[in-house]
Amino acid sequence: MYSEKLQLLINGRWIGEEGGRKGEDVFNPADEQVLARLPHATRDDLDAALDAAQKAFRSWKKSSPMERSKIMRRAGDLIRERADEIARNMTLDQGKPFVEARGEIMACADLLDWHAEEGRRIYGRVIPARAENVRQLVVREPIGVCVAFTPWNFPANQAIRKIAAAIGSGCTLILKGPEETPSAVVALARAMQDAGLPDGCLNLVWGVPAEISSYLIASPITAKVSFTGSVPVGKQLASLASLHMKRSTMELGGHAPVLIFPDADVERAADIMAGSKIRNAGQVCVSPTRFYVHEKVQDQFLERFSANIAKVKVGNGLDADSQMGPLVNARRVEAIDGFVQEARGNGSTIMCGGERIGNRGHFYAPTVVFNPPEDSRLMTEEPFGPIAAVTSFKDTDDVLRRANSLPFGLASYVFTQSSKTVTQVSDGLESGMVTINHLGLALPETPFGGIKDSGYGSEGGTEAFDGYLITKFITQFE
Structure with missing residues (x-):
């Protein structure tokens, strides 16, 4: 009570x-x-x-x-x-x-x-x-x-x-x-x-x-x-x-893309994004969900990011060692499990998670899905839960096209050390908010809002x- x-x-x-x-x-x-x-x-x-x-x-x-x-x-x-x-x-x-x-x-x-x-x-x-x-x-x-x-x-x-x-x-x-x-x-x-x-x-x-x-x-x-x-x-x-x-x-709602370029601090990006992904069990409109990682650093990012997600302690939010609590209701558990089951059936690789935890409460293991098809539900519908899709890209124009392909336009994340890339991508992303190399959204003094269907x-x-x-x-x- x-x-x-x-x-x-x-x-x-x-x-x-x-x-x-x-x-x-x-x-x-x-x-x-x-x-x-x-x-x-x-x-x-x-x-x-x-x-x-x-x-x-x-x-x-x-x-x-x-x-x-x-x-x-x-x-x-x-x-x-x-x-x-x-x-x-x-x-x-x-x-x-x-x-x-x-x-x-x-x-x-x-x-x-x-x-x-x-x-x-x-x-x-x-x-x-x-x-x-x-x-x-x-x-x-x-x-x-x-x-x-x-x-x-x-x-x-x-x-x-x-x-x-x-x-x-x-x-x-x-x-x-x-x-x-x-x-x-x-x-x-x-x-x-x-x-x-x-x-x-x-x-x-x-x-x-x-x-x-x-x-x-x-x-x-x-x-x-x-x-x-x-x-x-x-x-x-x-x-x-x-x-x-x-x-x-x-x-x-949103379906936030994360663009990780080959000159990024990949390990830092993996650490920051893992923490952001499990925040409020992924039930966040600006939660990072579609990870586009340059093919040169794909393996490095995927290994570190998946390891971070796999070791998250899931439990009652009042337990001092819990890092992620339950989903808010049974409907959210069923929805996330639906994304996972479709991923299993379309040839995607489940890097970690992908299952419910226990038989009491609405707990679900945080999940990383590698290489889902571009037209899969996970890549086109907002999951609103602790699940992330990771895929690769080769050039900037291609990743911008893919990031902008959905009707959503709330938040987006970019990791790069190139000022030229920062300018090109921040200008090119169809998003109400763009944060580069850190998490900088939702401060009282900054505007929060989206475009398109967001x-x-x-x-x-x-x-x-x-x-x-x-x-x-x-x-x-x-």
Whole structure:
């Protein structure tokens, strides 16, 4: 069991399953035991949340950026104080090792700090007029009531990105978090409330995802939609948002290519990428999945990378020596095993892993597949798990063509010591983010987002506020 009490938050009031509300069990993926019950919002609850957010917006949009900054900084401090408890609960319902969970929670506090300061710098501008006695101004104003839908893989980090951007820009928010991993989202909402956020500015609801999203997006009160999750669901929500002329931000899936050139520090690349691959059991939208290694260093990389992956300690995330926890549910285990079975059947070589671990909990051995066909599922579909495909290439134009061949364009990784190659490849990759010779993504001050089927809009960086602000032009003749 864990210590977080799972509830709805509507207009500053915490609500459980009382009143005949339906709910669902929350499970521990390490042992499949029930942790708690999560209440579902009724239609009346959703209407109450919309009404509360609309009323709160009337005053919150006029609040001083200094006031908003103080509240967000205070919330960040509270999150740091509560980090161990929040992280333990997250490990229980999500599965990731405690050290990863705690790192995610501390990053949430940093995100709040950064947005608190950057929100004080949402400026307009004065445009010199063409005629005397004319004044021309551009102002940025909060868009209104926002609704956000966040995923189970980084329940705290993905939620706080949307909370910080909406609240920091002067908007109000209704957040539907992930029903499978709810504890951290509840804890963040409690921290925001305890920090002094006025009632109605942040509302938290749970329920059947399709029912919640369709109702909230269609409401005339909603002005902005933000979603992080799979490509198919993102397309459905984007279509619904566009039908009602709602602005939206979509941070969707990826299938990140890794390009390793012959002049790279191959052993360092193998070590860095192995650590990145097992992070959160590979359930990461920017997880490295398609490894293109130059034929001159293929054997060297494959040997070291596979050895690193093979020795990963898989176990309960609360065990101090666990390096990788379970997958979040049985469906993810079946999905990864499906990729492995197809690889066995198409002549690929399983370098390590390729099997479930134990008969209790959702554990799967991290897996390296060598030389899968270019048209195989593993090379064309996002696996979202602890499995990596390794193949070779001969020249730069060829590897760029192959890396760009999919409809995804979220993250990409490059290892080379050549400045010429860096320029050519960073310019040539069809990707919203490119990181070279290290892991440098998802910092509070840098934009995070993709292109093509990986979505549109950015979270993080100064761009984070763009989707929550309208641009108004004011011209006056004096």
